[in-house]
Amino acid sequence: MNQLSWGPPPMLSQQGMTLERHILERQRAIPGATGDFTGLFQQLALAAKVINSRVRQAGLAGILGLTGERNVQGEEVQKLDDFAQNVIVRSVEAGGHLCLMGSEEAADPIRIPEQYPTGKYVLLFDPLDGSSNIDVDISIGTIFAVHRRQTLGRHGSLADCLQPGTSQVAAGYVIYGSSTVLVYSTGDGVHGFTLDPAVGEFFLSHENIRIPARGRSYSVNEGNTHLWSPGVRRWVEHLKTPRQQDDGGPPGVYSARYVGSLVADFHRTLLKGGVFAYPADKKSPDGKLRLLYEAAPMGFICEAAGGSASTGRGRICEIEPTRLHQRTPVYLGSREDVAVAESFVHEG
Numbered sequence: 014m015n016q017l018s019w020g021p022p023p024m025l026s027q028q029g030m031t032l033e034r035h036i037l038e039r040q041r042a043i044p045g046a047t048g049d050f051t052g053l054f055q056q057l058a059l060a061a062k063v064i065n066s067r068v069r070q071a072g073l074a075g076i077l078g079l080t081g082e083r084n085v086q087g088e089e090v091q092k093l094d095d096f097a098q099n100v101i102v103r104s105v106e107a108g109g110h111l112c113l114m115g116s117e118e119a120a121d122p123i124r125i126p127e128q129y130p131t132g133k134y135v136l137l138f139d140p141l142d143g144s145s146n147i148d149v150d151i152s153i154g155t156i157f158a159v160h161r162r163q164t165l166g167r168h169g170s171l172a173d174c175l176q177p178g179t180s181q182v183a184a185g186y187v188i189y190g191s192s193t194v195l196v197y198s199t200g201d202g203v204h205g206f207t208l209d210p211a212v213g214e215f216f217l218s219h220e221n222i223r224i225p226a227r228g229r230s231y232s233v234n235e236g237n238t239h240l241w242s243p244g245v246r247r248w249v250e251h252l253k254t255p256r257q258q259d260d261g262g263p264p265g266v267y268s269a270r271y272v273g274s275l276v277a278d279f280h281r282t283l284l285k286g287g288v289f290a291y292p293a294d295k296k297s298p299d300g301k302l303r304l305l306y307e308a309a310p311m312g313f314i315c316e317a318a319g320g321s322a323s324t325g326r327g328r329i330c331e332i333e334p335t336r337l338h339q340r341t342p343v344y345l346g347s348r349e350d351v352a353v354a355e356s357f358v359h360e361g
């Protein structure tokens with residue numbers, strides 16, 4: 014009879030590859046690297062830990078009977094997305110690595126306060142994506158993109174934010190899920206780090222993530238079917254129609270998986286394959302998702318993992334942005350699955 018073992022699982026922390034060490038080792042391999050990038054990442058990782066700790070308390074706030082206005086210390090309880098926004102800005106503004114930031118939560122670019130030095134990078138971020146899911150205990154996340162500044166002058170300008178995804182020097186996200194995982198890429202591989210809450214540190218848990226060339230699931234809000242173009246409708250019908258599998262196996266259809274939280278839907282797609290889409294539709298002719306701090310960073314990560322990131326008609330990362338909060342249609346995931354989607358979208 015098999016004995017069940019209730020011993021402790023192997024600890025990530027015993028393997029010792031922290032996020033900080035991972036980035037530091039890569040920095041050492043780049044001649045002339047100043048450590049600016051490493052410094053910025055340390056601050057982002059700290060912000061992620063602080064946001065994580067607040068997200069984990071969000072349900073408790075309800076259980077403990079807080080009004081939502083004041084906490085037990087009598088302090089004002091901020092909405093979690095405002096909180097996440099403030100934590101990120103406060104964590105990175107003083108480091109001297111950035112000249113400007115752009116956030117989903119701010120209409121205009123965010124300047125570095127006069128008392129702090131500025132640096133050569135620009136940070137674009139969505140502090141808490143999927144925040145409407147917090148009340149129902151569904152995974153949410155933080156998304157970020159880092160560009161090198163293009164303009165001169167102390168503060169940088171909007172032009173520094175409006176760079177195509179191909180210019181990103183790094184992109185990443187943090188998923189606050191059953192565990193908290195930070196995934197990042199600098200373009201040469203995608204790596205995931207799981208937060209060990211006992212140690213308070215991110216440890217390498219998903220090295221060199223590769224997205225399968227084809228998956229078995231599709232992820233799209235089918236409640237929008239009535240708003241889609243005939244091509245998008247036919248694409249989803251195609252996925253739901255049983256067909257012979259390439260390997261001669263029994264006829265299969267794609268499974269539907271849709272959380273409604275981009276980070277959760279993307280994370281699953283990255284690890285398991287398949288396709289996530291938010292198409293253009295009659296209500297949102299440019300799509301719903303934001304280019305600079307949602308679609309482009311996820312697209313950059315997807316491509317670095319061997320997948321594709323398309324608007325349905327071209328590469329997301331090649332779009333030349335004209336507005337900070339620009340939207341785009343999105344098809345992200347396994348190379349072959351995205352190619353099939355594109356072929357239907359092209360039909361119109």
Ligand code: AFP
Nearest residue numbers: 142143144145146234273274275276
């Ligand atoms: P919220 O932040 O308002 O929850 O929006 C989440 C989101 O931007 C993205 O995370 C989801 O993929 C997408 O919207 C879901 O949109 P629908 O609710 O229209 O399916």
